[in-house]
Amino acid sequence: MSEHWPNSGVDLHLELNATTGRQSGLENALRTAIRSGRLAAESRLPATRKLATELGLSRGTVRAAYDQLIAEGYLTARQGSGTTVARLPMHQQDPPHPGPVSDRIRHDLRPGGPDACAFPTTAWLRAARRALTSLPADIYRYDDPRGRIELRTALTEYLGRSRGVLAHPDHIVITNGYTQALALLTTALGENSTPTIAMEDPGADFHRAIARHHGAVIVPLPVDEHGARTDLLTDPEFTTIDAVEVTAAHQYPTGATLHPQRRHLLVAWARSRGGLIIENDYDGEFRYDRQPVGAIQGTAPDHVAYVGTVSKTLGPALRLGWIVTPPRLLEPVIEAKRHADRHTESLGQLTLTELITTHAYDRHIRASRLRYRRRRDLLLDCLRPWSTGPRSTLSIHGIAAGLKTLVRFDSSELTEHQTKRVTAEFDLAVGYLGDRWHTPGNHPQGIVLGYSTPPEHAYPAALEALTHTLRALHRTR
Template sequence: MDDFWSGVGVDLHLEPDATAGRRTGLERALRDAVRDGRLTPGTRLPATRRLAVELGVSRGTAKAAYDQLVAEGYLTSRQGSGTAVASLPSADAAAPNTPTRTRAPLFDLRPGSPDVGTFPAAAWLRALRRAIATAPSLAYDYGDPRGRIELRTALSEYLGRARGVLAPPERIVITSGYVQGLALLARVLDGGTFAMEDPGLPFHRDVVRRGGGRVVPLPVDEHGACAGELTDADAVVVTPAHQYPTGVTLHPERRRALTDWARARGGLIIEDDYDGEFRYDRQPVGALQGMAPGQVAYLGTASKTLGPALRLGWMVLPPHLVDEVADVKLHSDHHTESIGQLALAEMINSHAYDRHVRACRLRYRRRRDQLVDRLGVRRSVRGIAAGLHALVEVADETEALARAAEEGLAVGHLGEHWHAPDGDHRAQGLVVGYGTPRERAYPEALEALGRVLETS
């Protein structure tokens, strides 16, 4: 029998074994398709009359094959509903009472994510509709690896007025989030040495290493990254607005020291504008890029303001890096998807994005205030001037984490962020994110945190 594709209900690809006989060959082909998952539970199969025509067999042969697989439990058949694939237990399903995954925490105060429940679905839908209605047909074709000109133009204006970034559209490259931007720069500077904040996010260090870079630690103190300790690095990655995880803001003198180093050495500053939009007690601190546009690669995203699922980020590059980064982007994924870019451009141009960011800023400031009020003045809480996380100092991280586990509370901790986690680090603390919990769950999560800190 020849392979066939059915046009009824679902495209159905089968390879019946002609040497086994028509009925037996059809039974085996259907059975194998169900077993290996090519036919998923609930999939409706063609009627026996249509199946017989497609295969060139009698209707009786097709019906007999269906009846046999119904009897074996692979298919189900109902009068008036036709024949469908039955639900089967997975071959690798765990035995009863065997745990298959870690239980989700009762309270999640891990850092790194926003409250995704605040995603402005109505505003995004309006922007998406307007973008699709006005998009040229070429928007659905392969595009510029630097990204849609509509979004690059909108970001040029927005970043200039909101973050103090000098961002001509021709120097902007749209990425699928911050991680891709960092990976692209690591590939462009293949083999280069990257100084990265210590403590800092281990995953970002892995991204640089996988891109061909060598990572060296750059100490962080109460004034931010210690720029005076930079030596022979080719690039330095910093989070000036709200350092992760300590929460400090880079001191003005350190900013000048960084830019002086970059100019003198010809080094590259990679500015991760982490939490740059969320400053609570005064106006947001301007981006470092505005001080040295020729030495700073500025990276930002919509992950914290809108949601990580959109995978929309941007780079503002020194002129000499634009073509190289665009070429690596071209050979990485060609370009970031276009329709989301057009929708974000529409939101920025209509100022719906500004309104949403302001609303989020108020929401997260209230959460920050609740956190500080619950912990009180006796507990040292750092990094609360901005962002979606705070560092709560503790005497013993191990004990605090054990108590958190007893309470069903998930939190981050400082120990997992050091370049050398097993080293002798005096500072210990819990990294508490207040973006993740939904509004109703947040007060109870704070109570659990309070109990952990009071008893540990």
């Protein structure tokens, strides 16, 4: 029989086998829970009187079962401390189930996120307290699939002044980051047919996987030093596409900015074909050597789904993003969101609202921009011996903005396989350009360095490991 003890200080599910006798059944159930790890070492067990009451056993039966397990070494009992689970030698414990293997990385320069240690904890807590003290009565109920009106209103003002986005609160849908935003848009596009989406090549491989998972056919759109080749959209192979996804302000992973003429061509394509532009503005807040590039959405709001998140400004774990949706796709996107998870959690939305409306979010971004610019400059100092002069072996791309830099190798003799081997020798993790192409082949080689990733104290050691890696690669040529 299955029993619980809900009123004894701990909750634990036990399977008591009535055919083996009451005491033996309890002993076996406790042994199984300890061996399997469901009862961890030093967990405190209920008092014999409480457990007996909960399980419908006599107190003497429970005391006898405890005594037997104490004698076997499964439990310990101390005066005044009650009965607890003993620490068993390893050979007495069942082997744990294998979990995911995590990389043991000493120096992390992979792209993808901000310095997690720089999260504005004090400002976030202050904003959360203000939000909690003025919560509306409906906060703990199911909400509008689009998200809290407070956040959508705050985003309308913020995106307008900082990114040139033309938005209305009714047309914003709050999402759980960019991946859900892309999934919702793909689902909305495929409401009546299989959608075909052109995606940058090279680009984010996981985003391609998300779109495919939600039913899209993916067509690679080449990228060069001027960004996505939107001049190709009139070619026959692109005549059937429904949408184009672009990282126009700072292409991932090359760092190129979409050339103004190509922006015009992209908008012209959308207007003439009734197509959708999915604008992934993943790090538009971070500009160092040039003026910010405004969003394409501001020039064609009826044809652009503008997507932004706090993943690069605050942290991806918050799972907060947004779509500024063109009117024709609003209802399909809302319906897709309703069926995906009903709505994004509300407390985080209201906390972010407080950050934005008090301008604490702006202050954090400005501080982050200064910190990441300094880190970028240190990275450039590290790369300079190999990127300048007659003996240069690499070129640097995308340094004017963002949180990463693409380093391309000038020598065809140097392969990514060699690079991976050498970086592993120095416990250094980086991104690889080869992983970002749509199909395997003879593509340019390179590494993508995320200078925002390490904590502040670990950044100098990461750069030192990178220096050792580049020296070793230079000798490999």
